[in-house]
Amino acid sequence: MTDRPPTALLDVEDLEVVLAAGATTGTVLDRISFSVDAGRTTGLIGESGSGKTMTAMALVQLLPAGARTAGHVWWREEDLLGARARRVRQVRGREIAVIFQDPLQALNPTQTVGRQIGEIPRRDGLSRDAVRAKVLELLDRVGIPDPEQRIDAYPHELSGGQRQRVMIAMALAGEPRLIIADEPTTALDVTTQARVLALIAGLREREGTALLLVSHDLRVMANVADDLVVMYAGRVAERGPARAVLDSPRHPYTRALANNVPSVRTRSAIARPLPGAPANPFDRPAGCAFHPRCPLVTDRCRTETPRLRELEPGRFSACHLAEEVTP
Amino acid sequence: MSETAVLTAPTATRRRPLAAVPYVIIGIYLLAALFGPLVIDFDPVATSVTDRLLPPGSATGSGTALLGTDGVGRDVLAQVVHGARTSFVIGIAVVLITATVGIALGAVAGYFGRFPDLVISRLIDIMMAFPGILLAIIIAGLLDRGPLVVIIALSIGGWVGFARLSRGIAMSVRERDWVDAARTMGVSTPATLTRHVVPFLAGSVIALATIELASAVLAEAALSFLNLGLPPDVVSWGQSIAGGREYLATAWWITVFPGAALTILVICVGLIGDRLTRRFTRKRD
Numbered sequence: 001m002t003d004r005p006p007t008a009l010l011d012v013e014d015l016e017v018v019l020a021a022g023a024t025t026g027t028v029l030d031r032i033s034f035s036v037d038a039g040r041t042t043g044l045i046g047e048s049g050s051g052k053t054m055t056a057m058a059l060v061q062l063l064p065a066g067a068r069t070a071g072h073v074w075w076r077e078e079d080l081l082g083a084r085a086r087r088v089r090q091v092r093g094r095e096i097a098v099i100f101q102d103p104l105q106a107l108n109p110t111q112t113v114g115r116q117i118g119e120i121p122r123r124d125g126l127s128r129d130a131v132r133a134k135v136l137e138l139l140d141r142v143g144i145p146d147p148e149q150r151i152d153a154y155p156h157e158l159s160g161g162q163r164q165r166v167m168i169a170m171a172l173a174g175e176p177r178l179i180i181a182d183e184p185t186t187a188l189d190v191t192t193q194a195r196v197l198a199l200i201a202g203l204r205e206r207e208g209t210a211l212l213l214v215s216h217d218l219r220v221m222a223n224v225a226d227d228l229v230v231m232y233a234g235r236v237a238e239r240g241p242a243r244a245v246l247d248s249p250r251h252p253y254t255r256a257l258a259n260n261v262p263s264v265r266t267r268s269a270i271a272r273p274l275p276g277a278p279a280n281p282f283d284r285p286a287g288c289a290f291h292p293r294c295p296l297v298t299d300r301c302r303t304e305t306p307r308l309r310e311l312e313p314g315r316f317s318a319c320h321l322a323e324e325v326t327p
Numbered sequence: 328m329s330e331t332a333v334l335t336a337p338t339a340t341r342r343r344p345l346a347a348v349p350y351v352i353i354g355i356y357l358l359a360a361l362f363g364p365l366v367i368d369f370d371p372v373a374t375s376v377t378d379r380l381l382p383p384g385s386a387t388g389s390g391t392a393l394l395g396t397d398g399v400g401r402d403v404l405a406q407v408v409h410g411a412r413t414s415f416v417i418g419i420a421v422v423l424i425t426a427t428v429g430i431a432l433g434a435v436a437g438y439f440g441r442f443p444d445l446v447i448s449r450l451i452d453i454m455m456a457f458p459g460i461l462l463a464i465i466i467a468g469l470l471d472r473g474p475l476v477v478i479i480a481l482s483i484g485g486w487v488g489f490a491r492l493s494r495g496i497a498m499s500v501r502e503r504d505w506v507d508a509a510r511t512m513g514v515s516t517p518a519t520l521t522r523h524v525v526p527f528l529a530g531s532v533i534a535l536a537t538i539e540l541a542s543a544v545l546a547e548a549a550l551s552f553l554n555l556g557l558p559p560d561v562v563s564w565g566q567s568i569a570g571g572r573e574y575l576a577t578a579w580w581i582t583v584f585p586g587a588a589l590t591i592l593v594i595c596v597g598l599i600g601d602r603l604t605r606r607f608t609r610k611r612d
Contacts, residue, residue: 060511062507062510062511065440065441089513089515090513091513092510092511092512092513093511093512093513093514094513096511097511097512098508098511100504100507100508101504102504105503105504105505106504106505106507106508107505107508108505108508108509108522108523108526109505110526110527111522119509119512119514120512120513123513167508170508170512174512174513
């Protein structure tokens with residue numbers, strides 16, 4: 001797969017992560033390939049355990065101890081997987097920043113939020129006053145009211161939405177080109193979710209930063225993502241422009257996900273639940289990992305693993321029957 | 328007096344007045360150690376043969392000996408007061424050294440795992456298999472007597488407890504999201520360790536430090552009692568107790584007062600340590 005468009009900021013090529021659990025090893029990520037273009041939002045979607053968070057963390061090399069990796073993570077013509085630890089540390093925060101799922105867990109409770117946001121500016125050798133001014137500006141930019149008051153607050157003194165804003169401010173502090181947001185709204189209530197999503201989308205537009213959004217929530221994705229990467233059991237099932245993927249899925253799994261979104265307009269709260277349980281990457285079914293739950297399953301699906309193939313420019317699907325999937 | 332006020336402040340004392348007792352007693356000891364030597368003059372090498380073995384309350388050549396005098400005519404009260412300072416100085420020095428070394432080794436072992444952990448854990452196992460006081464006796468016995476040697480001898484084995492505690496906490500804190508968050512911001516490993524892991528050791532380490540302080544004070548007294556600890560020109564409860572041994576039947580006060588001072592201090596520090604341990608082990612995580 002050497003389909004590297006010249007505009008791609010990040011190009012993941014056949015990324016593999018192998019984890020050991022006791023005596024057995026599992027290929028948790030199996031030949032993941034996708035790219036993130038500058039200034040666009042790419043959504044990484046899938047059920048719990050599909051490997052979406054693992055993929056995001058592999059990009060900044062925050063993997064569990066003992067994980068083995070293969071493949072390439074091309075970051076502006078440079079392979080991060082082969083890079084030295086020092087270079088990776090330079091990239092982290094300044095070029096690629098991460099927003100974590102649960103801001104209460106991801107903020108150090110013993111330090112003020114101002115100190116944590118000021119981490120990177122301070123390391124740049126800015127004076128104390130300059131760091132403070134920068135942190136105040138960042139707090140203001142992420143919509144925290146009364147930054148002068150909040151800068152010296154500890155994480156527990158803020159509300160959930162404000163903590164997530166602090167996390168976003170931390171991510172912005174290094175002026176990164178790519179922000180990885182791992183379920184940034186999952187720990188928040190619905191009204192706050194909407195506000196934080198609007199903030200992230202707005203920032204992306206103003207700053208021109210690319211965003212890799214990891215979520216299991218298709219409604220979030222439908223609202224913010226430009227491109228979608230659908231993951232199933234540690235493999236990419238389908239990827240392409242978000243609208244096209246959601247409107248005319250080319251993989252039965254995507255179709256099931258899309259039909260599954262409870263809509264306010266339809267009466268049924270849970271429409272057509274997906275039969276069966278998600279596949280475990282440690283014990284993946286032979287052939288297509290989705291075949292035990294797939295309504296279109298054929299004998300070929302049980303034995304032959306489908307490769308991700310390009311159906312039309314920009315649309316990829318890992319289904320033998322991709323052409324036959326109807327919305 | 329402000330010191331006792333601060334030490335008796337904890338909120339639990341409002342409901343249980345008895346809970347304040349150890350804090351008050353420790354406060355009195357601290358005041359005695361800080362200001363006692365300024366009030367009561369004492370020269371450990373000056374003897375007064377005419378005043379030897381006087382019972383408590385007797386008049387001596389230089390005033391009243393409230394707690395009596397010892398075998399060479401030195402004032403027992405002065406020994407108790409000056410000994411308090413010695414005990415605190417040595418105890419606190421030992422705890423500072425052992426806590427620093429123990430936190431450093433334990434945090435490194437717990438945070439990095441793998442090879443550093445293997446080496447440090449084996450070192451801990453070896454130290455644990457060897458009685459600390461025996462090690463201290465050997466070291467103090469081999470070297471010249473002096474405060475520095477006592478501190479070193481007691482520190483050699485004392486860091487193990489801190490290291491074990493720090494290792495366990497560092498292992499669990501390392502898994503927390505803010506450590507990952509710091510790493511995604513490109514924070515260097517030493518900075519991650521000192522700013523995002525070590526602060527979480529504070530509560531438990533303080534609780535352990537209190538208990539270690541009591542055992543260091545006790546061990547110093549034991550070394551001095553065995554004539555392996557402090558030289559004769561430094562006042563120590565252990566030496567005073569040893570000096571009164573041969574007069575135990577006739578002049579009990581020489582042994583009993585320094586002994587009681589030591590016992591009460593160790594009990595009170597231990598009580599506070601137990602309470603802190605309960606509080607921090609419950610609150611952790």
